[in-house]
Amino acid sequence: MSSPSERYAAARRRSRFTHLAEFTMHHPFELDDFQQVACEAVEEGKGALVAAPTGAGKTVVGEFAVHLALATGRKCFYTTPIKALSNQKYHDLAEAYGEANVGLLTGDSSVNGHAPVVVMTTEVLRNMLYADSPTLAGLGFTVMDEVHYLADRMRGAVWEEVILHLPQDVQVISLSATVSNAEEFGAWLDQVRGTTEVVVSEVRPVPLWQHMMVGTELFDLFGEGGAGARAGRSRGVNPELMARLRSARAADTGWHREDAGAPRGRRGRKRGRGGPSAREQRRGHAAGHRFEQPAGEGSRRPVGTPSRAQVVSTLDDAGLLPAIVFIFSRNGCDGAVRQLLATDTRLIDTAEGERIHHEVERRVLSVAPEDLGVLGYHDFVEGLTRGFAAHHAGMLPLFREIVEELFAAGRIQAVFATETLALGVNMPARTTVIEKMVKYNGETHADLTPAEYTQLTGRAGRRGIDVEGHAVVLAGPRVDPLQVAGLASTRTYPLRSSFRPSANMAVNLVDRMGRDEARHLLEESFAQFQADRAMAGHSHAVERNEEAMAGYAEAMSCHLGDFAEYAELRHQLTQAEKDAAKQRGAAKRAHVQRVLEELSVGDVIRVGSGWKAGRAVVITGTHGVSKRHDDVAVVNDSGRLRTMTADDLTEPPVVQGSIAIPPRFNPRKPKDRKDLAATMRAKVPDTDPPARRRGQDTTGTDEPGLGGAAGERIDSLRAALRRHPCHACPDREEHARWAVRLQQLKRETSGLRRKVARRTHTISRTFDRICSMLAEWGYLSEDGQEVTDAGRTLQRIYGEKDLLVAECLRQGVWRGLDASELAAVAGIVIHESRRGEVDVQPAMPTTRVQRAHELMLDLWSRIEDSEIEHDLPVTAQPDAGIAWMMHRWAAGARLEVVLRDSELSAGDFVRRAKQVVDLLGQIEKAAPHPAVQGTARKAMGLMLRGVVATDRLD
Known part of the structure; x- marks a missing residue:
């Protein structure tokens, strides 16, 4: 019970913060301290970073x-980074405040957009600010949910644009995941937005226990009775866990054993509903959290990687469902569902399953029945x-929404998800499971970062439902408990800006405020x-280095002569020897490149070493496979499509023979590639004599030398x-x-000076280079101070290829296309092949699309040259990989045909x-030709059908 003084203080606060007192009266929980402090700051008229x-x-x-x-008669915009989160927040606020008071604006949904409270994606608000939309009138608050998304490389700049452009009388409430430099971010907000309260909390309302699963046994990750499991800063890993891992390795050096615990779940009881009581949970912790499963039939597999069915069954028996199992692979997630179906796993009772089945059937009525099979519907609904x-x-998207709703309502017990689920969408669980500590980051397979680990495990523990949350990492040959403990204990996740000006941003800024004021804004x-x-620290480092260099110069002085001169001779000799080695390497690489250039279609080659070692058939130059720069496209002996360049090889490939490429060979079809590989193996024996190498003299194989x-x-x-006097000094090596x-230290200091020079006014200098380029292209006036008519078109185009789209509209590249053809070329603009894919040039749906694509490539090439000339990031090449698909869909083809x-x-x-629909909407508004506007409008209507339109709210 609170003391009289505490009750008096609370009463005074209620009288001072009347709106907050009214708000808390209807809130289901008493506010935590950090929530109280932040809300009070908002009522006082301040901004807030939480x-x-x-x-x-x-x-x-x-x-x-x-x-x-x-309550005060003003507007509030609630912004989110993704449409799914916007949709979810719209439903939450509409339920709380009534549908008349809440609207939704995303790229493809518009509901009650003039309501006093509007939920929107951040891009929509950015576009409204640039357009001086009348909807901004009366805006008093903007909530930036998941504001740490401004670190996103592709879309993060939008957050900073919005924060910089919002009127100064608008209060900005920024909501962020825990970051270690919140104070730095808050200081910036304070500088550009006015007084901003920075509120940081590292306390989870539901404590989180960290575990590892070895086979089908659960262990606390940290020792000391689990104290570190909750606090995340234990001094040591659980010795029981380490002993169990050592015994497994000692018993079987192959890291294998017969796993116990076949999945169960057909016992007629309701499973995973509610879980253990608090008393049962405490009893489990006292026993060291070893929830063992009785022995049963099992398959031989790695100790640290039990089957997904075994993972779920173990959690179910321990009362740790519902759970999210993070699998960093889409195929892995779908495969997990199939595995549980194959093992006849059931986590809810039959009656509830029937109710879910009827609801899902009702929800998918908008999807054509013939499309359901293509979408994997039957496994989906059965699961x-x-x-x-x-x-x-x-x-x-409709399927994802169904999963989100059922899981949030506690009606399903396990979800196998990729890491995208960890962003924003409200799907908390009692337990989160991480299968592996490595994931593909878009470029390479990399270890999870502390921020990623915390984001994933943060889903565990439902406020008001769970006493504790649980995070489980599966043990395995490549999972180190010390690494997991380090991730669970780390609290340093700095927020780094990804902001950089774009062509669209430049013309909008110049139009709104003039070039000089725009430069000043970007400096902020x-x-x-x-x-x-960061440069302030580098400047201090330069000063310290200069003092140290003076001391080093004194220490190396020699009584026999000028040791600095002698040291310079030694440095020149070392550099000359390095240059000679580089020349030998360059000559060798040139030799490899020459051999690659002389390969012919159908040549069967053997690569002797490196990660691309093995045999392959050359297919560059045929069946739509075009040459990019210096690469050679091949089908290797396992039927995979690969490229190789001289940089991939340490020695020239050896040509063993050649085969004919079949006339109907399609490099995109796995079967065709496997057939070609089989033909190679059958017709060309795998021998590696000093065989013919085109252009190579096989009588002499000495490595190229130097002049x-x-x-x-x-x-x-x-x-x-x-000859130098210092060469005879007895202390020569000490001086050296x-x-x-x-x-x-001189090199380091020079680098720091260059870095300081580069980073000072970086953003505004980039802006100036963009403006210079746009002036040359006619989107700004010659002095770069005014927006031209062409620039008005560019103002309405948002995306990575904004200048290319604007130029296509300006040059009339897309005039004369019908609606399906315009959808196809829009697909060429938005599509990007996965990194590492071979450039297989697909056939175009029509000759007009083919011609438009050729003109687009020509414009892109000119834009790329201009960007390189102005030292700007280059625009990605238009990719025609989905042109046929978009054309077919707009022409009315079934989904099965489109995906074939x-x-x-x-x-x-x-x-x-x-994304195509979104671009078509921009084209409709920006195109200078009425005919193109009408075609874009018609194309949008053709695209928005069937599965593409299923999750639209309007």
Whole structure:
């Protein structure tokens, strides 16, 4: 019970913060301290930055801003990074405040857009600001949910644009996951937005226990009775866990054993519903959290990687469902559902499964029956009726929404998801499971970062439902408990700006405020703020280095002569020897390149070493496979399509023979590639004599040497070194060590000076270079101070290829296309092949699309040249990989036909189609020709059908 003084203080606060008192009266929980402080700051008219763990309840502060806006007759915009989160927040606020008071604006949904409270994606708000939309009138609050998304490389700049452009009388409430530099971000907000309260909380309302699963046994990750499991800063890993891992390795050096615990679940009881009581949970912790499963039939597999069915069964028996199992692979998520179906796993009772089945059948009525099979519907609905499902970006959006709703309502017990689920969408669980500690980051397979680990495990523990949350990492040959403990204990996740100006941003800024004021605004970006802070440290380092260099110079002085001169001779000799080695390497690479250039279609080659070692058939130059730069496209002996360049090879490939490429060979079809590989193996024996190599003299294989000049210089430097007086100094090597340190520090200091020079005014200098380029292209006036008519078109185009789209519209490249053809070329603009894919040039749907594509490539090439000339990031090449698909869909083809011979999943296709619709909407507004506007409008209507339109709210 509170004391009289505490009750008095609370009463005074209620009288001071009347709106907050009214808000809390209807709130289901008493506000935590950080929520109270942030809400009070908002009522006082300040901005707020709230950084707290996932599930801590920071959205309460955003909801209070909504309440305050309605109570004071102002507007509130609630922004999110993704449409799914916008849709979810719209439903939450509409339920709380009534549909008349809440609207939704995303790229493809518009509901009650003039309401006092509008939920929107951040891009929509950015576009409204540039257009001076009348909807901004009366805006008092803007909530930036998931504001840490400004670190996103592709879309993060939008957050900073919005923060910089919002009127100064608008209060900005920023909600962020826990970041270690929240104070730095808050200081920037304070600088550009006015007084901003920075509220940081690292306390989870539901404590989180960290575990590892070895086989089908659960262990606390940390020792000391689990204290570290909750606090995340234990001094040591659980010795029981380490002993169990050691015994497994000692018993079987192959890291294998017969796993116990066949999945169960057909016992007629309701499973995983509610879980253990608090008393049962405490008893489990006292026993060391070893929830062992009785022995049963099992398959031989790695100890650390039990089957997904075994994982779920173990969690179910321990009362740790519902759970999210993070699998960093779409195929892995779908495969997990199939595995549980194959093992007859059931996590909910039959009656509930039947109710779910009827609801799902009703929800998919908008999907054509013939499309359901293509979408994997039958496994999807069967899994849901048994209490589990997959969730990833490759699924139909409607399917993902169904999974989210059922899981959030506690009606299904296990979801197998990729990491995209960890962003924003409200799907908390009692337990999260991480299968592997490595994931593909778009370029390579990399270890999870502390921020990623915390984001994933942060979903565990439902406030008001669970006493504790649980995070489980599966043990395995490549999983180190010390690494997991380090990730669970780390609290440093800095927020880094990804802001950079674009062509669209430049013309909009110049139009709104003039070039000089725009430069000043960009100097206030968070990116420049961080750069300036970092450079302050570098400037101090330069000063320290200069003092140290003076000391090094004194330490290396020699009584026999000028040791600095002698050190310079040694440095020149070392560099000359390095240059000679580089020349030998360059000559060898040129030799490999020459051999690659002389290969012919159908040549069977053997690569002797490196990661591309093996045999392959050359296919470059046939069946739509075009040559990019210096690469050669091949089908290897396992039927995979690969490219190789001289950089991939340490020696030239050996030609063993040749085969004919079949006339109907399609490099996109796995079967055709495997057949070609089989033909190669059958017709060309795998021998590796000193065979013919086109253009190579096989009588002499000596490595290319150097000319005489390089050798003469090295000899001359060695002689000069021996003649120098300091060469005879008995302390020569001691002096040399100081000289090396001095030389290294000089290089470091020069680098720091260059870095300071580059990073000072970086953003505004980039802006100036963009403006210069746009002036040359006619989008700005010659002095770069005014927007031209062409620039008005560019102002309405948002995307990575904004200048290319604007130029296509300006040059009339897309005039004369019909609606399906315009959809196809829009697909060429938005599509990007996965990294590493071979450039297989597909056939075009019509000759007009073919001609438009050729003109687009010509424009892109000119734009790329201009960007390189102005030292700007280059625009990605237009990719025609989905042109046929978009044309077929717009022409009315069935989904099965559209996806035929494509590796694109249904969900990916829908996402690309929605991006095409979004671009067509921009073209409709921006095109200078009425005919193109009308065609774009018609194309949007053709695209928005069937599965592409299923998750639209309007």
